[in-house]
Amino acid sequence: MKLPQNSALYSRIGSTLRRLFPILAFAATAPAFAQLTLTAEDSNPPLTITLQDALQRARQNAPEYRAAVTEMRLAREDRVQARAALLPDVNYNTSYIYTQGTGPLSANCQTTVVGCPPFRFIANNSVHEYVSQANIHESLSLTNLADYRRSAAAAAQARARAEIAARGLVVTVTQAYYGLLVAQRKYANEQRAASEAARFLDISQKLESGGEVAHADVIKARLQAQQQQRDLQESQLAMERSRLDLAVILFPAFNQNFTVVDDLQNPEPLPPFAEVAAAGQKNNPDLGAALAAYRAANHEVTAAWGGLLPSLSLDYFYGIDASHFAVSTDGVRNLGYSTVATLQIPIFSWGADRSKLKQAELRRDQAHVELNFAQRQLLSRLRQFYSEAETARSEMESLASSAEMAADSLRLTTLRYQAGESTVLEVVDAQNTLTLARNAYDDGQSRYRVALANLQTLTGTF
Numbered sequence: 312m313k314l315p316q317n318s319a320l321y322s323r324i325g326s327t328l329r330r331l332f333p334i335l336a337f338a339a340t341a342p343a344f345a346q347l348t349l350t351a352e353d354s355n356p357p358l359t360i361t362l363q364d365a366l367q368r369a370r371q372n373a374p375e376y377r378a379a380v381t382e383m384r385l386a387r388e389d390r391v392q393a394r395a396a397l398l399p400d401v402n403y404n405t406s407y408i409y410t411q412g413t414g415p416l417s418a419n420c421q422t423t424v425v426g427c428p429p430f431r432f433i434a435n436n437s438v439h440e441y442v443s444q445a446n447i448h449e450s451l452s453l454t455n456l457a458d459y460r461r462s463a464a465a466a467a468q469a470r471a472r473a474e475i476a477a478r479g480l481v482v483t484v485t486q487a488y489y490g491l492l493v494a495q496r497k498y499a500n501e502q503r504a505a506s507e508a509a510r511f512l513d514i515s516q517k518l519e520s521g522g523e524v525a526h527a528d529v530i531k532a533r534l535q536a537q538q539q540q541r542d543l544q545e546s547q548l549a550m551e552r553s554r555l556d557l558a559v560i561l562f563p564a565f566n567q568n569f570t571v572v573d574d575l576q577n578p579e580p581l582p583p584f585a586e587v588a589a590a591g592q593k594n595n596p597d598l599g600a601a602l603a604a605y606r607a608a609n610h611e612v613t614a615a616w617g618g619l620l621p622s623l624s625l626d627y628f629y630g631i632d633a634s635h636f637a638v639s640t641d642g643v644r645n646l647g648y649s650t651v652a653t654l655q656i657p658i659f660s661w662g663a664d665r666s667k668l669k670q671a672e673l674r675r676d677q678a679h680v681e682l683n684f685a686q687r688q689l690l691s692r693l694r695q696f697y698s699e700a701e702t703a704r705s706e707m708e709s710l711a712s713s714a715e716m717a718a719d720s721l722r723l724t725t726l727r728y729q730a731g732e733s734t735v736l737e738v739v740d741a742q743n744t745l746t747l748a749r750n751a752y753d754d755g756q757s758r759y760r761v762a763l764a765n766l767q768t769l770t771g772t773f
Contacts, residue, residue, distance in 0.1 A: 358569040360561070362488055365571070368561040369484045370477070379469075379476035386462070386469035393462035399449040407636075408440040437634040444630030451624070454617030461610035468603035474596035478768040485764040487557040489757040492573055494550040496753040501546040504746045505539040507721070511738060512536045514729060528735040535739050542746075575756040579763055581704050582773050584697055590770035591693045597769075601678075601685035608675035615668040619657060626651040693769055700762035707759060710752040717741070717748035 360368075370376060515532040518524040558567050592598075631638070633645040657664060721741040727733035767773070 355568060358566075359572060360569050361572045362485070362574065365484050365488050365557070365561055366481060369480055372563050373480055373483075373560060376473075376476045376480045379473045383466070383469040383473040386466040390459070390462040390466045393455075393459040396450070396455050397459055399447050402446045402448070403444070404446060405443040406441075408435050408442065410435045410438055410440070436632075439634050440632070441634070441636040442630070442632050443636070444628045444632065447627040449625045450622065452617050452622035453620055454614045454622070457610045457614035457617055461607050461614060464603050464607035464610060468600050468607060471596045471600035471603055475600065475768075478596065478771075482761070482764045482768060484557075484560060486761055487553070487560055488571060489575065489760050491550070491553040491557050491571055492575060493753045493757045494546070494553040495573075497750050498543070498546040498550045500746055500749040500753070501539065501543040503749075504742060505536070505543045507742055507745075508532070508536040508539040511725065511742070514725070515735065518729070523731060524735070531735045531739060535742065539742075575753070575760070578704070578707070578756070578759055579773075581700055581763070584694075587697055587766065587770055587773075588693055590773070591689060594771040595689050595769050598682075598685050598689055601682040605675070605678040605682045608671070608678040612668070612671040612675050615664070615671040618664040618667060621654055621656045624653045624655070626653075689769065693766075696762065696766040696769065700759065700766050703755060703759035703762045707752075707755050710748070710755040714745075714748040714752045717745040721745045 512529070512532040512535070515524060515529045519526060519529050554567055557571075558565065558569070561569075627648065627650050629646075629648040631645040632647070633640060635645070637645060639645055721738075721744075724733050724738050724741040728735065728738050
């Protein structure tokens, strides 16, 4: 589109509007930016990603994991603040207080009379009072000490929850990663099945033209070929959906231009159950979080007891509190210090402190129940996840053998059909059996990897 002759004026107006309204400037440039990004993405070679690369990227972009890490860091700062409450703090206060005098107390009261102020004041020691003092404050109570210990236990609990989120993220990424690999393999299986169905259709047509088979065989072969084409389209859709699911986890911006490394042929070994059980009891984050929650609940009970006991606060002031803002006035030194010690003894609070103690005890009892449950659940899930991984591991060899025998069966059945010794239904059944066996083998390999990831949520890496 070509601008009119006064395009320079329009350009100046447009630049002025963009400076005044940045949102309009962004809206004007956003479509072009998005288009350039997509074009650059399509023109670049695909990014090759391994499982470890996927896990590293997911830790940077997964919002659930980042939220758990943020909670851990917040709990760490809470601990810093609770520790600071146990230590003396230093402040410096400077103020000027002005009070209007109301005149002499009486005619007989003179300024020379000791103890007889010349003026009546409303609130302060002098008409002009300057206060400039440093203050060191310390508060000692059982509640502050218990709060610090409780914050330390809460920080440990947050670390355990972050570890739970990290291990859960491993399972999520592993499922999405190998889900894409299996989807790609199934798409390749469907491509081979569609090719085999088309080849069998050609064979049946040639046999029909030679008068060796009936037209019904051609119809059955054609139906099989059409079904394989539909299955091929569905597998392609499933592959694209799996790619999108993984891309959302891995990249901060939308990106589908990547490939994943197929390492399903190299499964990790499964250690003995005794070793797995020992690692689970030592490194299980769920058990660690439950234990930290129980400790925090115990310290909360201690803090509630602190509300029923006396507390002590100490204040030390050093500076001036005088009628002139000066170190000395008329030879009199204004600098000085004072100390205030306050012992607060709770007497009556309408049962509020007792109620807080009761709440803390109820939370502690609940935390103890949850800790016992976490211990029982750990033993149950260890056996369950280990049995799942062991079964998936043992079935892979059988699934591979089934896929090989299904391929050989299809080859032999096709030869027998060409020799007139087999029916079209047997060939179609052999084709379907081969596709199912190949898909089952791919699912079995992925199942073992996911089972290992689930087991490692309880034990950590082997």
